[in-house]
Amino acid sequence: MTHHAETRTVHQPAPVVEGSTPLGVPIYQAHTFAFPDTETMAASFQGAGSPFVYARYGNPTVAALEDAVADLEGGAGAIASGSGMGAITATLWALLGTGGHVVAQERLYGGTQALLTTLRERWGVEVTQVDAGDPAAVDAALRPDTRVLVLETIANPTGQVADLPALTALARRHGTTVIVDNTFATPLLCRPIEHGADIVVHSATKYMGGHSDTIGGVAVFADAGTLTRVRERTNEFGAVMEPFAAWLINRGLSTLGVRMRRHCANAEELARRLDRHPAVTRVHYAGLPDHPGHATARELLDGGFGGVLAFELAGGLEAGRSFAERVRLAVLAPSLGDVRTLVMHPASTSHRMLDAEGLARAGVSEGLIRLSAGIEDVEDLWADLERALE
Numbered sequence: 001m002t003h004h005a006e007t008r009t010v011h012q013p014a015p016v017v018e019g020s021t022p023l024g025v026p027i028y029q030a031h032t033f034a035f036p037d038t039e040t041m042a043a044s045f046q047g048a049g050s051p052f053v054y055a056r057y058g059n060p061t062v063a064a065l066e067d068a069v070a071d072l073e074g075g076a077g078a079i080a081s082g083s084g085m086g087a088i089t090a091t092l093w094a095l096l097g098t099g100g101h102v103v104a105q106e107r108l109y110g111g112t113q114a115l116l117t118t119l120r121e122r123w124g125v126e127v128t129q130v131d132a133g134d135p136a137a138v139d140a141a142l143r144p145d146t147r148v149l150v151l152e153t154i155a156n157p158t159g160q161v162a163d164l165p166a167l168t169a170l171a172r173r174h175g176t177t178v179i180v181d182n183t184f185a186t187p188l189l190c191r192p193i194e195h196g197a198d199i200v201v202h203s204a205t206k207y208m209g210g211h212s213d214t215i216g217g218v219a220v221f222a223d224a225g226t227l228t229r230v231r232e233r234t235n236e237f238g239a240v241m242e243p244f245a246a247w248l249i250n251r252g253l254s255t256l257g258v259r260m261r262r263h264c265a266n267a268e269e270l271a272r273r274l275d276r277h278p279a280v281t282r283v284h285y286a287g288l289p290d291h292p293g294h295a296t297a298r299e300l301l302d303g304g305f306g307g308v309l310a311f312e313l314a315g316g317l318e319a320g321r322s323f324a325e326r327v328r329l330a331v332l333a334p335s336l337g338d339v340r341t342l343v344m345h346p347a348s349t350s351h352r353m354l355d356a357e358g359l360a361r362a363g364v365s366e367g368l369i370r371l372s373a374g375i376e377d378v379e380d381l382w383a384d385l386e387r388a389l390e
């Protein structure tokens with residue numbers, strides 16, 4: 001029997017492509033999946049059938065991104081989240097619960113730092129923060145009851161590079177799980193699991209997406225059992241990625257190699273030129289031979305030192321503010337990893353509530369500028385920076 005037109009508009013069959021495959025990853029903009037019979041549906045609910053039942057538990061476009069990032073990082077699997085913080089929060093929540101002890105590096109991304117403060121103040125988690133550049137300090141902080149060690153491959157804004165093989169070996173002696181935020185390096189420059197990390201987290205909002213048009217996060221697991229525990233928490237939080245974001249990030253991944261080469265080359269060249277400029281007192285970039293983390297970075301990073309650098313201006317607060325407002329090609333904006341060059345003056349924006357002492361504790365001087373090198377022609381970028389420095 002042919003149904004009425006209004007019914008037929010509702011029940012359009014989903015297309016099934018046979019005999020050829022789409023070249024890119026299609027967007028499965030679907031949160032619910034239909035089944036031919038109750039037995040097949042029950043099997044899916046028990047994890048024995050199709051993994052796609054309801055999109056909070058899994059979606060094919062999102063799963064394609066999870067598989068791609070797990071492969072790049074050398075992990076057993078991955079979980080995509082609605083943002084980098086979604087990935088970090090679900091992971092820490094699953095590993096910690098209430099109580100327990102965490103060791104974290106001193107200068108973490110601000111959102112992770114705020115999360116650790118909440119875990120300490122509201123959930124009774126004990127947090128010890130140490131200089132990750134000093135393995136002896138990390139060793140002294142680790143205890144038999146330390147559940148998690150939180151590190152970043154390349155730290156913001158000083159460009160400190162964590163000696164992952166040494167630090168993960170220390171953590172293993174205490175049975176401590178190591179989480180590494182690999183946002184700044186991407187799996188193209190560093191694969192922390194190869195150096196002993198248990199979990200790698202990313203703000204896919206940054207280099208993976210690459211175009212400042214979407215937000216997302218991914219956590220990659222060396223071990224499938226830990227992935228299952230975190231997946232349960234991610235589902236409870238509902239911190240899942242939506243298919244269009246996964247599609248954009250997947251598309252971003254396909255140019256990550258060429259973009260990262262250019263981001264790194266531009267950052268390195270700008271760091272060298274800034275280092276020689278009379279208005280600049282200090283440049284923080286692990287690619288410079290006199291950076292304290294240069295030797296570790298050479299060992300750990302493959303194909304470049306990252307696209308983010310920071311530099312300090314002799315004129316302090318006013319010089320920093322004026323520089324941030326005088327650039328014309330580079331853009332005054334938060335975030336990083338975009339194809340466009342972005343600059344930030346933390347002392348007058350993100351860190352403006354801190355006095356000189358607070359800024360020093362955060363590793364930010366009054367004249368510090370953070371620059372995320374884009375993929376523009378480096379001569380155009382240098383002309384812009386040189387003019388703004390005048």
Ligand SMILES: Cc1ncc(COP(=O)(O)O)c(C=O)c1O
Nearest residue numbers: 083084085109181183203205216
């Ligand atoms: C190193 C690092 N980790 C995590 C995050 C959080 O990512 P999202 O903003 O996607 O939640 C950021 C954001 O700036 C970051 O820089």
